[in-house]
Amino acid sequence: MTISTPLIWFLVGVAFLIAELALPGFILIFFTAGCWIVAIIVWVFDIELTSQIVIFTVSSLILLFTLRKYGMKVFKGQTRDIIDDKYAESKIGKTAIVTKKILATVPGEIKVMGSFWRAIADEEIEEGEPVLIESQESEDGLTFKVKPKKGEK
Secondary structure, three states, X not given: OOOOHHHHHHHHHXXXXXXXXXXXXXXXXXXXXXXXXXXXXHHHOOOOHHHHHHHHHHHHHHHHHHHHHHHHHHHOOOOHHHHHHHHHHOOOOOEEEEEEOEOOOOOEEXXXXXXXXXXXXXXXXOOOOEEEEEEEOOOOOOEEEEEEOOOOO
């Protein structure tokens, strides 16, 4: 039993599609389309392998260079980091309570708006003390710089 050439091209396209889903980069999808274009052409016309490879290469690259930028705009969406940054920024200026002692050299922990966060300070702050959140200190958005809030407990 021999497998037909169009079926081989179709299955190679499926392999590219699975690889695209596993490693999303919006590149392999165009090679999937190139394989399927060749599969259709080989199904209709009897052409030699060299021509098939040329058609695959040319069609894949043309699709890649003409549609990728457009496709990236359409399918990009909004990243989670933007949402998290807005949420983290909403804590700046708020009062928090120290839940784990903060040392000048070792981060501690604060509780603000019902959540626990890492915190750093320029001075030692004891557990239970109120602090004022000054800024977001880490790129991951999980650490805040705080200072003691004077006159409160």
